[in-house]
Amino acid sequence: MISIAKLSLPQFSATILAxxxxxxxxxxxxxxxxxxxxxxxxxxAANRVFLLTLNITNIIEQQSLDVSIFGSADGAAWSPKPIMMFPQKFYRAQHPMLLDLTAHSEIKFVRAHWEVNRWGRGTETPMxxxxxxxxxxxxxxxxxxxAEVKALA
Structure with a gap:
């Protein structure tokens, strides 16, 4: 004979934010x-701090990549100046940076902008x-x- 017990779980309400x-x-x-x-x-976003990671996976020599982040209130008109810029990059690697929008409640959208440059011998087209x-x-x-920063101070 198999006995099945009923479990009674307390009711709870939770909002799960993605x-x-x-x-x-x-x-x-x-x-x-x-x-x-x-x-x-x-x-x-429940929290307005983001980890952005620039991951360069393939390159050719003698070129540079500039990646910046722009903000917008409506997704159509973008800030005239970037709200964040990665330092200029030349090589394959991962480059993490924090983007803190807590002081910019008007920003509802972000997007990346990039510029590339090539010099030296070979093709003039960067990749x-x-x-x-x-x-x-x-x-x-x-x-x-x-808390860790406060403890170290």
Whole structure:
């Protein structure tokens, strides 16, 4: 004989917010001229601090890549100046940076912009394969980091 017991679980209500984890520049993007990534809506973010990672996966020599991030209130009109810039890059690697929008409540959308340059011998056309990821940083991690900084001060 099999006996099945009923479990009674307390009722609870929770709102689960999806953390933003997306691409500002899609994976395996190959560029040889300046351009822009898609507009990404960040208005639903529970926390307005993001880890952006520029990942350069393929290059040719003697060229540079400049990637900057622009903000917008409506996804159509973009800030005249970037809200964040990665340092100029020349080689394959991963380059993480934090984007803190806590003081910019008017920004509802972000997008990446890139410019490339080539010099020296060979073809004059630059070529970079790269992508940029964007991950919302959980509040717990920010609190932990702030506590650690305070303890070290």
């Amino acid at each position: 953390m933003i984890d997306t691409f500002l520049v899609p994976e395996k993007t190959v560029v040889n001229a300046k351009g822009d990534g898609p507009a990404i809506d960040v208005s639903s 970079f394969e790269f992508h940029v990821t964007m991950r919302e940083v959980p509040t717990e991690i920010l609190k932990e980091a702030a």
